[in-house]
Amino acid sequence: GGKSHTMRVIAIYHAISIPNIQIYLFRRLSEDLKKNHLDGSSGFNALLAEYIESGLCKINYSTSQIVFNNGAKIHLCHCQHEKDVLKYQGVEINLLLIDELTHFSEYIYKFLRSRVRLGGLQVPAAFKNKLPKIIASSNPGGVGHDFVKRMFVDLEAFRVHQMPDEEGGMKRQYIPAKLSDNPTMLEND
Numbered sequence: 015g016g017k018s019h020t021m022r023v024i025a026i027y028h029a030i031s032i033p034n035i036q037i038y039l040f041r042r043l044s045e046d047l048k049k050n051h052l053d054g055s056s057g058f059n060a061l062l063a064e065y066i067e068s069g070l071c072k073i074n075y076s077t078s079q080i081v082f083n084n085g086a087k088i089h090l091c092h093c094q095h096e097k098d099v100l101k102y103q104g105v106e107i108n109l110l111l112i113d114e115l116t117h118f119s120e121y122i123y124k125f126l127r128s129r130v131r132l133g134g135l136q137v138p139a140a141f142k143n144k145l146p147k148i149i150a151s152s153n154p155g156g157v158g159h160d161f162v163k164r165m166f167v168d169l170e171a172f173r174v175h176q177m178p179d180e181e182g183g184m185k186r187q188y189i190p191a192k193l194s195d196n197p198t199m200l201e202n203d
Contacts, residue, residue, distance in 0.1 A: 017151035017191075019056045021111045024149060026061060028109050029071075029086035032138060032145075037088045037109045038102075040126065042117040044092040047078070050113065051090060058088075093118065099125040106133040110148040116156035123150075123158065127182050148184070 025037050041047045052058050058073065058080060065071045071082040080088040093099055099122050107129045115123065130146045137145055152162055166188040169175055175186045 018050050018113055021113050021149070021151065022051060022056070022058055022061055025088045025109070025111060026058075028141075029080070029082050029088055030084075032084075032086060032108075032135070032141060034085040034135060035087075035108045035145075036106055036135075037086070037111065038091055038105070038107045038126075039088060039111040039113065040091045040093055040118075041113050042092060042094055044094075046113075047090050047092055093122055093126075096121055098122075102126065102129055105129050106131055108132060108135050108146050110146075112148070112150040114156070115150040115152040116154065116158040116162050118158050120158060120161035123161070124182075130182075130184075146184075 021039060025039055028035055028037055039047075039051065041050060050057075052073070054060065059066075062071055062073070062080065065082075066073065069083070071080055073080050078090040080090070091102070093102075096119060102125070107126070108131075110126060110130050112118065112123070112126070127148060130148055132146050135145070150166075152158075165181075166186065167190075169186065169188045171188050171190050173187070177184055177186050
C-alpha cells in the first residue's frame with residue numbers, strides 16, 4: 015500500500031543521509047513485515063536492488079536488519095503481544111516508524127516511544143531539530159483505535175502541538191488522509 019511504501023522511502027532516505035542512524039520499522043505481525051515491506055515490486059528488496067548489487071547495503075534475513083555501509087541500520091520489527099516489547103528494552107531508536115499504529119496497544123506505543131532518543135548520533139545540519147522522530151500511519155479500528163483517536167486524531171489537524179513531558183515531550187502533528195488524496199487507489203480499487 016501507499017503508506018507502507020512511504021515508510022520504506024522515509025527509512026531509506028534517512029539511512030542513506032545519516033551515518034549510524036538506528037531506524038526501527040514496526041508492524042504488529044512478523045509475516046506482515048515480510049509480506050508488506052520486504053517482498054513485492056515496492057518492497058525493500060526492489061527499492062534497494064541497486065544498493066545491494068553495488069555492495070552499499072545488505073539485507074540480513076536472520077536478524078531482520080538492513081545494514082548500510084555508513085553504519086546506518088533499518089531494523090524490521092514486530093510486536094504481536096505486550097510482553098514482546100521487552101525485547102526492545104535496551105535499544106536506542108533515532109527514528110521510529112510504526113505501520114498501522116491502531117494494531118498496537120497504547121502500552122506498546124508508549125513503551126516504544128520511551129526508547130526514542132538521539133543518544134550519541136551525530137546529526138547532519140540538514141536534520142538538526144528533526145530527530146529523534148516518530149512517524150506512524152494508521153486506519154480506523156483495531157485494538158489501538160481509542161488511544162490513537164485521543165492522542166492524534168482529536169488534535170487540530172496539521173497544527174504542530176508541543177506535548178508535555180508526561181506525553182513524551184515531543185512535538186506531535188496529525189495529518190489526515192482521505193481516499194480522494196490517492197487517485198491511483200481510486201482507479202485500481
